[in-house]
Amino acid sequence: PDIIRFVFNHQQRAVAMSLFAASLDTLKKRTTQLLDNLDKVKDGKGADGVTLQEPSIEIPFDPQVASALGCPDDSILVQYEVQNGEDKDREIALYSMPLGGAVSVTVGMVRSSFPPPGHYHFRFKAPTSDGSFGGWVWIDLASDQDFVPVYNGGIVVKALCLPDICGTARPGTSARSARASASAPSRSAGSAGDLMELDMSSKAAPGKAAPAPPKAKPLDRAQLVAERQARERREYEEKIKRHEEQKAREERSKKEKLELNDVLSKELNDWAKTPDGQSYKEIRTLLSTMHSVMWQGAGWKELSLSELVADSSIKKNYRKAILLAHPDRHQSASSEQQVRADRIFNALNESFKAFSSS
Numbered sequence: 001p002d003i004i005r006f007v008f009n010h011q012q013r014a015v016a017m018s019l020f021a022a023s024l025d026t027l028k029k030r031t032t033q034l035l036d037n038l039d040k041v042k043d044g045k046g047a048d049g050v051t052l053q054e055p056s057i058e059i060p061f062d063p064q065v066a067s068a069l070g071c072p073d074d075s076i077l078v079q080y081e082v083q084n085g086e087d088k089d090r091e092i093a094l095y096s097m098p099l100g101g102a103v104s105v106t107v108g109m110v111r112s113s114f115p116p117p118g119h120y121h122f123r124f125k126a127p128t129s130d131g132s133f134g135g136w137v138w139i140d141l142a143s144d145q146d147f148v149p150v151y152n153g154g155i156v157v158k159a160l161c162l163p164d165i166c167g168t169a170r171p172g173t174s175a176r177s178a179r180a181s182a183s184a185p186s187r188s189a190g191s192a193g194d195l196m197e198l199d200m201s202s203k204a205a206p207g208k209a210a211p212a213p214p215k216a217k218p219l220d221r222a223q224l225v226a227e228r229q230a231r232e233r234r235e236y237e238e239k240i241k242r243h244e245e246q247k248a249r250e251e252r253s254k255k256e257k258l259e260l261n262d263v264l265s266k267e268l269n270d271w272a273k274t275p276d277g278q279s280y281k282e283i284r285t286l287l288s289t290m291h292s293v294m295w296q297g298a299g300w301k302e303l304s305l306s307e308l309v310a311d312s313s314i315k316k317n318y319r320k321a322i323l324l325a326h327p328d329r330h331q332s333a334s335s336e337q338q339v340r341a342d343r344i345f346n347a348l349n350e351s352f353k354a355f356s357s358s
Contacts, residue, residue: 100221108144125156272347
């Protein structure tokens, strides 16, 4: 037995060493491939030799970054990228935009504070609420009064220069590309991944330069503050008005219920209590006469005493009556219906307790 055990253990060790050697060889091969791919990425080539596109840069807009850039408290960081049709000419840049007391940022505020000269079409980066599409999407806003989305505590924007409106080619482009942009019927702005295409040349008459658009009106800080305060005042007044109206409705409903309770008290007491008024009638009696005190359209079917002989039948019809008269189901009903439902519910509960304990 010792010899057999020794041979068996020796075979196990041999198999384990073989598996380890195979795993080590596979790891070496994959490490070599990974290093080769990293070298190609550093050289601007992918694993298949295709030139890689420069990855987008995301700058965290945290207080440390803002403090390092010397941004005042009443400002927000804007990361922008000017797209001029050639990827090599793009550069990511940052600037601090003063808010001037504004609570939200509009497209007009970004346009008026945008550092590069010229006329631009903006596309903004917006986070998705459910994390779909990688957590963000690019959106176009139709008006200068639209609110700009905030992404990671700042604003991220792609700016597409409008060459035909500017009247000149953008900095960094060749004269040949500028002539092509003026004569081509359509123009692709940036790479296919940007999905921003705009052609204004077909709208202008041949041989005539397009008129320059009016300059954006500078924002008035005092006016923005006044508008925000007026908006907050209106919202506060509306909330106060809704609260007072709700309170008045509750007071009227409470008063109506008290008056109806006095009016309906005799009818409901005669149905629910014994002649001496000290205790509730038997549950069979209440269920068989319940149709006489129900409100109009209640949907309760009249029961005879013969249908309430068995205890199981009593419990079954009691549960139906309790569900029908439960006060929570009549919160938006008329005051009379609420009063009747509440009194019927209480009488059935007290009578059934006495039936269950007997």
